[in-house]
Amino acid sequence: xxxxxxxxxxxxxxxxxxxxxxxxxxxxGAVFQRTIDHPDAFSPGYHVVIRDGPVVTVxxxxxxxxxxxxxxxx
Numbered sequence: 001x002x003x004x005x006x007x008x009x010x011x012x013x014x015x016x017x018x019x020x021x022x023x024x025x026x027x028x029g030a031v032f033q034r035t036i037d038h039p040d041a042f043s044p045g046y047h048v049v050i051r052d053g054p055v056v057t058v059x060x061x062x063x064x065x066x067x068x069x070x071x072x073x074x
Contacts, residue, residue, distance in 0.1 A: 004044035004060040005030045012066040013048060015058055024066055025050040035059050 007013060007027045014024045018037035028047040035045050035057045045059040 005046075006060070007046060007063065007065075013046070013063040014066045015048065015056075015062055016064045017062050018058060020048075020050065020056055020058065023050050023053070025053075025056075027063075028055060031057060033057060035062075037062070 007030070009027055009029055011027045012024065013027055015021055020036065025048045028049050030044070030046055032044050033042055034040070035043055038059060043059045045057055046063060047055055047057055048063065049055050
């Protein structure tokens with residue numbers, strides 16, 4: 001696994017930038033492909049399963065660890 005990948009499958013994350021900023025979900029896998037916010041470039045990133053929503057592909061720098069114990073509003 002490269003230095004870009006910090007999270008593994010099942011880790012709870014929050015998306016911190018882009019059109020899904022503020023949404024919380026779980027990592028489904030690490031990928032190297034086009035992402036929702038950067039469709040013209042291949043980048044290291046993650047498939048994130050949004051709670052009660054879609055699976056989105058975001059770049060590695062668009063996610064942060066979610067603090068467990070906080071109430072989920074999305």
